[in-house]
Amino acid sequence: MDRKRMEFYAALGYRAPTVANAETGYSSTKPVPPQPASPEAWELSPLGLEEMSALRERFLREPDAVMALVREGLGAPVSESTFVHVLQDVEQALREPEAALQALRQPAFRARASASLPPDFRFPLMTPEIPIDPSRTKFEPVADLRGWLLFSGKAWLHGVSRQAPFRRHGDALSASGFRYALREPTPGHPVEVALFSHFGTGEYPARYIARQFVMRGERLDCAVHLGGVSYAGRQGEFDAHVAEPLEPLLPVTTLMTLNASAEMRSGGMPFFRYLDERRGASRAKQVQEGSYFCLASERCQLIGLDTAYFGPGRHQEPALLDWLESVLEEGRARGATNILLSHDAPYRDGAPRHTELLEDLRALAVHRSLVDLWCWGSTPYGALFDRTQALPFVGVSVGHAGLPAPRVSSGLTAVAPLRFLETRARFPEETGLRPELGNNGYGSLLLHANGTLELQFLDWMGNVRCTVSLAGGGTGPLRLEALDASE
Structure with missing residues (x-):
């Protein structure tokens, strides 16, 4: 994956795989079923430029079908105009990731909404180890539509191409019956x-x-x-x-x-x-x-x-x-x-x-x-x-x-x-x-x-x-x- 594009994904919250070996089984002492060799082989990758272009082309052909997929994936209503605006924004960012990164670093982009905790805001378990930022909009269906599009859009476009082997209660590796x-x-x-x-x-x-x-x-x-x-x-x-x-x-x-x-x-x-x-x-x-x-x-x-x-x-x-x-x-x-x-x-x-x-x-x-x-x-x-x-x-x-x-x-x-x-x-x-x-x-x-x-x-x-x-x-x-x- 292009380094600058990867930096752009990471700046928006993408969590890359953190392990080199995806082998797994029912326990550390029993044989394991065969698994793909690397996390990248089985988890959903972010939407790339070619896929973004394909999504745009499909939207132009079947706008109602694409909007239905987006709304179902988000579980929330999203207007067609909002989707078009974000689609254009994301495609431009993927074409020019360095410029997109620079835009993310600008104070105007990082400026907080007019929402901050009152100085006397307290509750018993409050701790500085878990900072509270009321202006955060990550994972909100509309405010974070760019993130959802980049990091879930591939599943909306293609569905799931690979599934992990399913485990059943009668499998030989399990004596518990679950x-x-x-x-x-x-x-x-x-x-x-x-x-x-x-x-x-x-x-x-x-x-x-x-x-x-x-x-x-x-x-x-x-x-x-x-x-x-x-x-x-x-x-x-x-x-x-x-x-x-x-x-x-x-x-x-x-x-x-x-x-x-x-x-x-x-x-x-x-x-x-x-x-x-x-x-x-x-x-x-x-x-x-x-x-x-x-x-x-x-x-x-x-x-x-x-x-x-x-x-x-x-x-x-x-x-x-x-x-x-x-x-x-x-x-x-x-x-x-x-x-x-x-x-x-x-x-x-x-x-x-x-x-x-x-x-x-x-x-x-x-x-x-x-x-x-x-x-x-x-x-x-x-x-x-x-x-x-x-x-x-x-x-x-x-x-x-x-x-x-x-x-x-x-x-x-x-x-x-x-x-x-x-x-x-x-x-x-x-x-x-x-x-x-x-x-x-x-x-x-x-x-x-x-x-x-x-x-x-x-x-x-x-x-x-x-x-x-x-x-x-x-x-x-x-x-x-x-x-x-x-x-």
């Missing part, structure tokens, strides 16, 4: 599980969430990332945005990660490699071998799904459906609460009907009512939805850990009754900072010895936004017993 033990809660010592998604940005809200996890220490039994490593699930992005901030957790907390469409832009290879890196160095807490799993105790099971490898937002693979059915049935037979975890959602706000994922799992989750609680990460806000006769499970959205997303209002509509919605802005109202951005946060699930569940929504500064008590499940419908939401 089923692992979850600690039994005891009176006064519940099992705590952190649920978070779209964490993989490296931005300050995500790092403050990681700081909260680390401060919990051994009290945090398990943390589950429901997927989302931006821009495209590259090795460098996993290294900098996921592995580095979560490294202090690994000796004391079981970390599980799900696959998502962003990870599949690089074919999933960095995702699988990160699983193996976690399991190395004799880390007894790190057990995950594949992209789906079941963590089970006598009274509760956490069941993670891969809704990306075989198609975005789908779960149709017969062998995986059979595995899921057997896990759900076993849990139901012993009266355990079945908690389903996925990146993609069974329903979305504003949509008049359910998603294709719910149709894939309708027999298990709806007709047979084998799912008590379904938590997902694709929708970029915190929310709690009640069960209905047509949707006999409680729904939880926790897709707001790291990505900047527009603030949502209480007018959000869904096919299930909305009981809580995170409607605050990222910064307190009195600061006047970024009122258009939604608040970042995560969910903390407590599994109690008496079989009840407690769910808290917390924001990136550690404020408790909502506390929910849930009872039943396993032997009967999971019910909302109490809800306390902050104003």
Whole structure:
């Protein structure tokens, strides 16, 4: 890759591969499946000049089709005029990377927006090690359209050309069947599980969430990332945005990660490699071998799904459906609460009907009512939805850990009754900072010895936004017993 062009990519936040050998396997003591020899061979490379020209030509021929790909990839509306302006800007920068670099270094370009923290802005976990810059616009769908175009555009243009070998629970290299033990809660010592998604940005809200996890220490039994490593699930992005901030957790907390469409832009290879890196160095807490799993105790099971490898937002693979059915049935037979975890959602706000994922799992989750609680990460806000006769499970959205997303209002509509919605802005109202951005946060699930569940929504500064008590499940419908939401 041209050196100046590479410098230009790096100046905009591109994370190049940091390892020379991509070989990986289920453990350090077993033979490994053959893998490509270098990270560059399997991860998504930035959009080059020729591909940018091809994208421009395709836009001229099929503007509606290209805009549909862009909007789907961003998950946000982008006007055609904005796209054209950025397309021209990026193509010019790739033709003259030295001039583009010089422009980036100019004070006029680096000038901050009129947004700075008030001098008295404080919260308990605030530290100078994680600086807070309210004017940052990285990963915002429109303000950072140049970054998304350069670092995800190749997948929009060509799709994914290479995929990592898929790992199945029946593979010879795995004796676990992707089923692992979850600690039994005891009176006064519940099992705590952190649920978070779209964490993989490296931005300050995500790092403050990681700081909260680390401060919990051994009290945090398990943390589950429901997927989302931006821009495209590259090795460098996993290294900098996921592995580095979560490294202090690994000796004391079981970390599980799900696959998502962003990870599949690089074919999933960095995702699988990160699983193996976690399991190395004799880390007894790190057990995950594949992209789906079941963590089970006598009274509760956490069941993670891969809704990306075989198609975005789908779960149709017969062998995986059979595995899921057997896990759900076993849990139901012993009266355990079945908690389903996925990146993609069974329903979305504003949509008049359910998603294709719910149709894939309708027999298990709806007709047979084998799912008590379904938590997902694709929708970029915190929310709690009640069960209905047509949707006999409680729904939880926790897709707001790291990505900047527009603030949502209480007018959000869904096919299930909305009981809580995170409607605050990222910064307190009195600061006047970024009122258009939604608040970042995560969910903390407590599994109690008496079989009840407690769910808290917390924001990136550690404020408790909502506390929910849930009872039943396993032997009967999971019910909302109490809800306390902050104003």
